[in-house]
Amino acid sequence: MIEIKNYSALSELIKNEYSTYSGRILERWFRQKMMESQQYAEIGAWWHPRKGNADTPDNEIDIVTVRLDGKVQAYEVKRNKNKYSKELLSEKVADLSHSAFGNTNITFGCLSLEDM
Numbered sequence: 631m632i633e634i635k636n637y638s639a640l641s642e643l644i645k646n647e648y649s650t651y652s653g654r655i656l657e658r659w660f661r662q663k664m665m666e667s668q669q670y671a672e673i674g675a676w677w678h679p680r681k682g683n684a685d686t687p688d689n690e691i692d693i694v695t696v697r698l699d700g701k702v703q704a705y706e707v708k709r710n711k712n713k714y715s716k717e718l719l720s721e722k723v724a725d726l727s728h729s730a731f732g733n734t735n736i737t738f739g740c741l742s743l744e745d746m
Contacts, residue, residue: 649709
């Protein structure tokens with residue numbers, strides 16, 4: 631788009647994709663800070679398909695960690711903390727605990743721009 635000087639289309643693309651892009655960058659920032667702290671044995675994301683009809687969204691958790699002491703933590707990363715749903719994350723964490731950690735107790739919460 632730059633080569634053909636289609637700046638209006640480029641501007642629209644940037645506007646439409648900014649929130650997705652910046653959300654991924656924010657997740658990456660928190661993962662990097664966690665790695666630098668050297669307090670974790672594992673840091674990653676988690677995804678699990680939900681059974682049901684095609685309209686049911688999959689379970690996804692942005693950051694799942696296993697601390698060196700064995701405690702498991704799960705975080706949703708949100709640019710706007712007001713968009714965080716504790717109830718929804720609680721449901722996802724229950725699925726995560728059952729499917730990946732043998733019903734281990736998992737603490738969870740939200741990381742946002744305010745936590746930087």
